[in-house]
Amino acid sequence: MGLEPFTRDSTIFQDENVLRDSHTPQTLIERDEELMAYQSALRPVVNGAQPKNLFLYGQTGVGKTLATKLVLERLSTDLESMKDVDLHTVFLNCKSLSSSYQVAANLINEFRQPDDKIKTTGYPTGMINQMLWDHLNDLEATHCLIVLDEVDSIGNDDDILYQVPRANDNNLVESTQIGVIGISNDFTFRDNLSARVKDSLCDEEILFSPYDANQLRRILEQRSGKAFHEDVLDENVIPLAAAFAGQSSGSARQALRRLYKAGDLARDEDAEMVTERHVREADRAVERDKVWEELLRVPTHSKLTLYALLVLEAEDELPAKRSAIYKRYRIAANQIDIDPRTDRTVHDRLSQLTLKGFLDVEEKNKGPKGGSYYQYQFSIRSELVTEALSEDSRARDLFE
Ligand SMILES: Nc1ncnc2c1ncn2[C@@H]1O[C@H](COP(=O)(O)OP(=O)(O)O)[C@@H](O)[C@H]1O
Ligand SMILES: [Mg+2]
Structure with a gap:
């Protein structure tokens, strides 16, 4: 039979990008308490005061990264009208970094132009730390928030989580007030933080718990309006995808994947509608992929x-x-x-x-x-x- 022509599908998806991981929705639903705690912890910045250091934790897919992006965007927007506070934010994903040294080196590069990046190995630790303090001291901003996402990947080598939150107190950085937001997907990481790190990083802790099936259903409903054409989802599709994801992980990412995959399977079959059967097949496929991805991570x-x-x-x-x-x-x-x-x-x-x-x-x-x-x-x-x-x-x- 050979290749088939690529044709535009017009029946199932309206905009499938909305279901992808790379899509950032404009609102975080079902997380009002967490958002309130988050905003409250950052309020000192708005008053020109020293930011609190924050530690967010919870398993993957429960909205930690999205919440952080939305809260920081909102903070930056609201600060535009306040002339005496000038905020600089740095967002570093630490997923592939396994030590404090690597985090420091990569942070330094966040402050440098592409043609001026340092190598991330080979410097003495003291020198790397000094470079970081120099960059922070050179900032024009009054405040700097440093987000270290997926920071659990540094394991026990957590010195940076003491050093940076304490940079002002220890007079290493003077002109800019520093706040650190550490985010972890791993509960054991939080439990094993050394006492001095806990003391300096965790001014406030915010736990993101897994979503239940009802919350997942509302998250999927919100997304599906844009993602799918009208009336192509059988009425059981979203509840079932939400129930599967709720049982296995409570992760919104996993729920979205099931819905996306179910749509994909329906499209491959040239079906008119996405049905329960597609969701069941999608659930099996997504579970297999999940094990694989988690292993890689x-x-x-x-x-x-x-x-x-x-x-x-x-x-x-x-x-x-x-x-x-x-x-x-x-x-x-x-x-x-x-x-x-x-x-x-x-x-x-x-x-x-x-x-x-x-x-x-x-x-x-x-x-x-x-x-x-x-x-x-x-x-x-x-x-x-x-x-x-x-x-x-x-x-x-x-x-x-
Ligand atoms: N409350 C929510 N409302 C809407 N979308 C959400 C919500 N929570 C998570 N998501 C979506 O689920 C996926 C995973 O969220 P993310 O913030 O990356 O989780 P985490 O950082 O906890 O692993 C993203 O695609 C995100 O847009
Ligand atoms: Mg994340």
Whole structure:
């Protein structure tokens, strides 16, 4: 049969871009309390006072990044009429950064022109920090808000989250008042912040909880008006997509994906309408993709931990205890020149991987003397893990 002609579809989507991740809606619905807390924490800026440092947390897809964009846009707009406050904002996504050093280096580059960027490795830490203070001191602005999104990826190496929020108090930056907004997708990251970081970063904390099916339904309804032609969604489509996403994650991103995919499947079939069946198929497809994407996104030390389990699997030693996993983890880290973290870190990584549904954990009793220990194994196909690690620029070297 060969290729078919590309034809414009006119029946299902009106504007499918509205369902994509790259689309930024103008309003955040179902988050009034969080927005109120957010605006209240930033109010000192409007009064010309020192900003509070803020920590936002909650799993992925619950509106943290969108809320931040909308609140900061609004703040900038409202400040235009206030001549005595001049706000500079910096937004850095830390997803691929694994240390405070890398965050500092990338922040420096946010202040530099494209042809003047520094290399993000090789400087002494003291020098990198000084460069950052210099840029902040050079700012004309009275205030600077620094957003560090997905900052959990720096793990325990969290010194920057002490340094920057304290830059004014420690007289490192004087002419501009600095505020930091740290955002984390990972609960264990918040629990494990060192005491001094908690103390300086978390003037205010805002938890974004998962959405329930009703909230997801309203988010989808809001989006679908623009995305789809009128009357192409069967009445069960949105409730069902919302229910699936509500059960599996409470993430608006996951709900939108299901709706988009369902429309896509209907279009591929040249169907007149999107039906419940399309949503059910979309749900299965999206779940598969989600596991894959999350695997790609786990932090470096989680990837090394997964690699340790792959080694144990090859040795036919799964399920395995933490001590056995830690041993393989250290070997793997050394093999690719990454400083191994403590046993405690690997313990946290294992809990996180279990929470995300990549691993199964089983409690074993030691016998009459009491005490128990945990054994871990994969709960997803290990080939998927191998493939995902091979996509990682550093972890891939482990397979050579
Ligand atoms: N309350 C909401 N109203 C409308 N859209 C939302 C809402 N919450 C999340 N979204 C959408 O869901 C997706 C994920 O939101 P995002 O802010 O990126 O989540 P997070 O940063 O918590 O991972 C984005 O496409 C966003 O536009
Ligand atoms: Mg985000």
